[in-house]
Amino acid sequence: MNLHRIDLNLFAVFDAIYTAGSLTKAADVLCITQPAVSNSLARLREMLNDPLFVRTGHSMTPTPVAQNIIGPAREALGLLRKSVQESHIFDPLKAEKTYSFATRDLLEATIMPRLLALLQKSAPKISVTNYEVSRKNIVSAMASGNLDFYADASSFSDQYLCKQKLAQDRFVVIARKNHPDLTNGMSLEAFLRLGHINVSQRRTGPGPIEVALDKLGEKRTVVMRGQHFLTVPSAVFKTELIACLPYHLAKHYDLSLYEMPFELPLLEYFLYWHVSSDLDDAHIWMREQIAQMVKAYHPT
Incomplete structure (x- = not known):
């Protein structure tokens, strides 16, 4: 028997016939037509090479093969129904x-x-x-x-x-404390004069800061270009370079924070x-x- 060709729907029909004892009643339970039930039973008979049910009067009597497989079939269908039901129930306290x-x-x-x-x-x-x-x-x-x-x-x-x-x-500018060139705060002139650390995932190309400066007809001096924000504070701490970092990251470091000296869209x-x-x-x-x-x- 090729298991890849087994249709689980056939066993649902098999269970319904076994329980109802009639093709008509099984069709009512499954909400499908009687010909559809008959077709499914025919396919299952061919697959298992057994009649499964024989007509005795107005009812369908299961064969020994049907009696042998009804238990495992119902157990498998029950496990499948339980799995489907539980897939829609999520308990965070128990979930792994x-x-x-x-x-x-x-x-x-x-x-x-x-x-x-x-x-x-x-x-x-x-x-x-x-x-x-x-x-x-x-x-x-x-x-x-x-x-x-x-x-x-x-x-x-x-x-x-x-x-x-x-x-x-929002972006803020960070610099080491007591920076000799920032005694009067972060002006646009100081921002442009000092060397910068720029963070970008791209090797080249303008970022939001470059775009904003370009509108002003200005350009900053980038001394270092890197991929990771977390490496920037230690470099700023040890040098006189400055950098633009998101505020919620920058505020955690023992550095001086300055507002941007020009308009910049929010992150x-x-x-x-x-x-x-x-x-x-x-x-x-x-x-x-x-x-x-x-x-x-x-x-x-």
């Missing part, structure tokens, strides 16, 4: 699950600690992972089930992704997930926890 994230160091440093603190109380058996996934591979990683969430500070559009705005932040953080997970209870629960956690995440 790992959620996979792809976020940059900025969000890992600011959001993950809060999320873990929350999970320790409400979902002690749930764990999270965060690893780098190339932007071009985000959709395929989600579609394959290898990635649950992608979070970034830039908008990302795809027909297979759902999106939710998480929070917003916006977005959470993405695959459409196939949009109605999943476990996925919805995690999205709710993240949304609740970032409510206090304001740009001021």
Whole structure:
């Protein structure tokens, strides 16, 4: 017998016939036509090479083969029904699950600690992972089930992704304390004169700060260009370089913070997930926890 060709629906029909003792009554129970029940029984008879039921008067009497398999068949159908039902019930206190994230160091440093603190109380058996996934591979990683969430500070559009705005932040300028060139604060002239550390995932190309400066007809001096926000504070602490960092990260370091000396749009953080997970209870629960956690995440 080729198990790959077995239709589980046939055993549901088999169970209904066995219980009702009639094709007509089985059809009523299953809400299908009697010819459909007869067709399913014929297919099951051919697959198992046994008549399964013989007509005795107005009822269908099960054969010994049918009597032998009804128990295991009902048990299997019961397990399947239970699995389907439980797949829609998510209990965070009992659930053992790992959620996979792809976020940059900025969000890992600011959001993950809060999320873990929350999970320790409400979902002690749930764990999270965060690893780098190339932007071009985000959709395929989600579609394959290898990635649950992608979070970034830039908008990302795809027909297979759902999106939710998480929070917003603002850039500030950081410098070491008692910086000799900043005794009078952060003016545009000082901002342009000093060397900068720029953070970008791209090797080349303008970022939001360059775009804003270009509108003013100005350009800053970038001494170092790197990929990670978390490496910047230590470099600023040891040098006379300055850098622009999101406020909610910069405020944690023993450095001087200055408001930007020109207008700059707010940073916006977005959470993405695959459409196939949009109605999943476990996925919805995690999205709710993240949304609740970032409510206090304001740009001021």
